[in-house]
Amino acid sequence: MANMALKKVPMPEQDPNVRNRNFEEVAQGYTEEMAVEEATRCLNCKNKPCVSGCPVNVHIPEFIAKVAARDFAGAYAEIALTNSLPAICGRVCPQENQCEGKCVRGIKGEPVGIGRLERFVADWQMANGTSKVEKPASNGHKVAVVGAGPAGLTCAGDLAKMGYEVTVFEAFHAAGGVLIYGIPEFRLPKDIVAKEVGTLKEMGVKIETDMVIGKVDSVDELFEQGYEAVFIGSGAGLPSFMHIEGEDLLGVYSANEYLTRINLMKAYRDGYDTPIAKSKAVAVVGGGNVAMDAARCAKRMGAETVYIVYRRSMDELPARAEEVHHAKEEGIIFKLLNNPVKILGDENGRVCAIECIEMELGEPDASGRRRPLPKEGSNFTLDVDTVIMAIGTSPNPLIRSTTTGLEANKHGCLVADEKGATTKEGVFAGGDAVTGAATVILAMGAGKTAAQSIDEYIKSKQ
Numbered sequence: 001m002a003n004m005a006l007k008k009v010p011m012p013e014q015d016p017n018v019r020n021r022n023f024e025e026v027a028q029g030y031t032e033e034m035a036v037e038e039a040t041r042c043l044n045c046k047n048k049p050c051v052s053g054c055p056v057n058v059h060i061p062e063f064i065a066k067v068a069a070r071d072f073a074g075a076y077a078e079i080a081l082t083n084s085l086p087a088i089c090g091r092v093c094p095q096e097n098q099c100e101g102k103c104v105r106g107i108k109g110e111p112v113g114i115g116r117l118e119r120f121v122a123d124w125q126m127a128n129g130t131s132k133v134e135k136p137a138s139n140g141h142k143v144a145v146v147g148a149g150p151a152g153l154t155c156a157g158d159l160a161k162m163g164y165e166v167t168v169f170e171a172f173h174a175a176g177g178v179l180i181y182g183i184p185e186f187r188l189p190k191d192i193v194a195k196e197v198g199t200l201k202e203m204g205v206k207i208e209t210d211m212v213i214g215k216v217d218s219v220d221e222l223f224e225q226g227y228e229a230v231f232i233g234s235g236a237g238l239p240s241f242m243h244i245e246g247e248d249l250l251g252v253y254s255a256n257e258y259l260t261r262i263n264l265m266k267a268y269r270d271g272y273d274t275p276i277a278k279s280k281a282v283a284v285v286g287g288g289n290v291a292m293d294a295a296r297c298a299k300r301m302g303a304e305t306v307y308i309v310y311r312r313s314m315d316e317l318p319a320r321a322e323e324v325h326h327a328k329e330e331g332i333i334f335k336l337l338n339n340p341v342k343i344l345g346d347e348n349g350r351v352c353a354i355e356c357i358e359m360e361l362g363e364p365d366a367s368g369r370r371r372p373l374p375k376e377g378s379n380f381t382l383d384v385d386t387v388i389m390a391i392g393t394s395p396n397p398l399i400r401s402t403t404t405g406l407e408a409n410k411h412g413c414l415v416a417d418e419k420g421a422t423t424k425e426g427v428f429a430g431g432d433a434v435t436g437a438a439t440v441i442l443a444m445g446a447g448k449t450a451a452q453s454i455d456e457y458i459k460s461k462q
Helices: 032-039 060-068 072-080 086-092 114-128 150-161 190-202 219-224 255-263 289-300 321-329 440-460
Strands: 142-146 165-169 206-208 229-232 252-254 281-285 305-310 333-336 338-345 351-364 370-374 380-382 386-389 427-429
Touching: 032 060, 032 114, 060 072, 060 114, 072 086, 072 114, 086 114, 086 190, 086 440, 142 150, 150 165, 150 190, 150 229, 150 440, 190 206, 219 229, 229 440, 252 255, 255 289, 255 386, 281 289, 289 305, 289 321, 289 386, 305 338, 351 386, 427 440
Parallel strands: 142 165, 142 229, 165 206, 229 427, 252 386, 281 305, 281 386, 305 333
Antiparallel strands: 338 351, 351 370, 351 380
16 A cells, blocks of 8 residues: 655755755765655556656656565666666756656645655665676667767767767766766765766766867767767857956856866865865855855855845746755855846955846746846945856857858757757757756756667668
């Protein structure tokens, strides 16, 4: 009989006043007993609405049933049929808007903790699994993947399972993309990412780092080297700015740069020489998950006061509810319905304050959210020494500008159809390079779709 408790089994977490000074993981994971108890809340619905909400179609009721039966190895095998990065998805996917958002248990209570269970299973496998991943037999065909982020790694993993010889070309010195340069250690430990990447390598995926495609080699040159198809999953790493006065002052960062210095370049560790501002008061402009990450990192890096400055209200805030909740617990101050108009500097050209104006919400705009309008005469200043812009990113133009026949839209995103095919034959693309900044799991879904399309494309040429 199903466990009809209305609430999820609580996730153990670090105390907010302890964790906001360290980079250890906030959520500490279920024990076996907690996982089994939560798994018994699943009704094992015949029509599986939760699966329809998962971009990579994880066999959710099936793996949860195995958790309930304490067959954790079997649960992992079930997840691995469709998901190459379960430990990552269990931590950073917006389950509340996807699989859990479709769970029928959410109608009269909280949905089943699908993400928490996926994380438990993946972590259990890493700690207890003994079977080595077998490399599939080669089918003799070569595919290149540009970018070792969520889309690229998923595409590479799925192609490797089909027998393709896959090489991933990564611009940075480590594989993972946004998983290692963007998402902080306290949300996604980097050793977890390394282990997931290691599994792909055991399957035969080759990863070449420090390879900036468009500089070292072009996409056209990859074809000349014998690759029969190319997948572009290079993400959206070009930061956006507001173009207001003072953005060129010392102490103004893009969120990408700030988070990359901390996460990939280990500025949070005492033994690393990575330079980064030692801030006392920080204003983070934006309201998405990246803004929450930057604000929470700033607090951990020693800032006494950290503001989130966002031009809409809490109802329109795009960040995950869990991340907002954690940020509030950790002492982040939310300055909602406010928008920066100027960054002020001292005599040395360093940030000393940010001037904002109060906003009010008007009619909905093209995004469906109510348009923020300035309230005349409501300007005020916040005394800060660091400003972090977290207002969005777009794809780097390098690849499209060095590839013949590859079209992009007005936002700089590559044009691709629903199967991932671009305007250049043999080139496929997915993730943020196509959609602009989005979620990890949507990028993974695009990588999975493209892998299937690449398989069909290469077979059609035989």
